[in-house]
Amino acid sequence: MTLLDLTPRTVVTDRLATLPVVIIGAGPIGLAAAANLVERGIDFTILESGQKAASSIRLWGHTRLFSPWRHLIDPASRRLLEAAGWTAPADDGRAPAGQELVDDYLAPLASLPQIRSRIRFGTRVVAVSREGMDRTRTAGRDTTPFLIRVQTEEGLGELTGRAVIDASGTYGSPNPLSSSGLDPLGTSAVNGAVLHALPDVLGTERERFAGRHTTVVGAGHSAANTLIALAELATTEPDTRVTWLIRNASAIRVSSSADDELADRARLGSRVDQLVDAGIIEKIDSFEIATLEPHGDGIRLIGTRRGDPATHDTDLAVGATGFRPDLGMLREIRLQLDDIVEAPIRLAPLIDPNLHSCGTVAPHGFDELRHPEAGFFVVGMKSYGRAPTFLLATGYEQVRSVVAWLDGDMRAATEVQLTLPATGVCSTDLGSGSTCCS
Incomplete structure (x- = not known):
């Protein structure tokens, strides 16, 4: 039996040592966790709901990071790939689109034999628990394997693991349009008219938007990307109208900043400002949505504006109001989350978007990410809860530290180092925007 001298104390029994670390999600952070586990010779299994790696990124692959x-x-991951003959894309300062990230980096990484052999595609995690224990049982808990229940085409199944790294992200859990955090009244009656963030306006979904009035709801960079695409569509498709609706008086997250080292993001904010000033995008501020209802072939948004009753009619609404973690599958896990942003309680003060931007988040690792459930970690975008300030580089350092912790290498686990770009203005009203750093 091997004893890891950690806090909280975790005992790896002979049986636990035979079980894999279970990684939920084959996105960039889940794959990075796998790469670190490969380097340390620790067995693992990746559970991916999609049929390919990075399935969420593929949905918004037309969008530039x-x-x-x-x-x-x-x-x-770089070390593993280069050992297999891979050449990194030229770093000319240009930010790639999501699909480039997949094609040139993530797909080759997932195809490495030592990683591909451990990925189970088409496997959605529906619950995580301890084998034979709900969350109320304590005796022997830390030495009991995790039980992961999954849904596949064959039905429900279960597997066990020595530890769990939840890198499932948040893209599949968008915030609702309502400022209350609840779905607006009437949502079920207009579902076809409310679309997920970052639709492919100029590509596969062009016909849906051409010649129609689309309202983008949200104050973040996901909203800005969609607004710019719609404005371009409006230059070639007659009767295409674009409205930007935000609940605050201004949208600081998409404001350009001379201090932003992420030049592509600064240009994004400048471009939206120009389109608003030119009248190509109509901007409606201070609008609080409460109710949705069908209106002709479109949708009516009902709420208040600066305290007075207000309505807004449109054909389509794109919800770019940010994302939140799916915590339902973790109900039997002992979590310790911040009351506000739903991030691990030690991490939350470091990422509070009222205080921090992407570039001012302090380096952090296993200690800030741990929960009372020993051996369980939420990493990546999901670890940030509802805070919209995540950078991939931050997630990579998270999983490096977590894997070192799992290997009993406390020196490596605690030596957390991270250099992030200065990002200028990035934070503002919590929950009204979307992921501003990528």
């Missing part, structure tokens, strides 16, 4: 390549490649 803000970070250049030097901030997008995990060091352990």
Whole structure:
């Protein structure tokens, strides 16, 4: 039996040592965790709900990130790939689109034999618990394997693991349009008219938007990307109208800043400002949505504006109001989350968007990410809860530290180092925007 001298104390029994570390999600952070585990010779299994790696990024692959390549490649993953003959994309300071990130980096990483052999595609995690224990049982808990229940085409199944790294992200859990945090009344009656963030306006979904009035709801950079695409569509498709609706008086998250080292993001904010000033995008501020209802072939948004009753009619609404973690599958896990942003309680003060931007978040690792459930970690965007200030480089350092902790290497686990780009203005009203750093 091997004893890891950690806090909280975790005992790895002979049986636990035979079980893999279970990684939830084959996105960039989950794959980075796998690469670190490969380097340390620790067995693992990746559970991915999609049929390919990075399935969420593929959905918004037409969208350009803000970070250049030097901030997008995990060091352990780079070492594995280069040992297999891979050449990194040229770092010319340009930020790639999501699909480029997949094609040039994540897909090759997931295809490495030592990683691909451990990925289970088409496997959605529906619950995590301890084998034979709900969250109320304490005796022997830390030495009991994790039980992961999954849904596949064959039905429900279960597997066990010595530890769990939840890197499932938040893209599949968007915030609602309502400022209350609840779905607006009437949402079920207009579902077809309310679309997920970052639709492919100029590509596969062009016909849906051409010649129609689309209202983008949200104050973040996901909203800005969609607004710019819609404005471009309006130059070639007659009767295409674009409205930007925000609940605050201004949208600081998409304001350009001379201090922003992520030049692509600064240009994004400048471009939206220009389109608003030119009248191509109509901007409606201070609008609080409470109710949705069908209106002709479109949708009516009902709420208040500066305290007075207000309505807004449109054909389509794009919800770019940010994301939140799916915590339902973790109900039997002992979590310790911040009351406000739903991040691990030690991490939350470091990422509070009322105080921090992407570039001012302090380096952090296993200690800030741990929960009362020993051996369980939420990492990546999901670890940030509802805070919209995540950078991939931050997630890579998270999993490096967590994997070192799992290996009993406390020196490496605690030597957390991270250099982030200065990002200018990034934070503002919590929950009204979307992920501003990528």
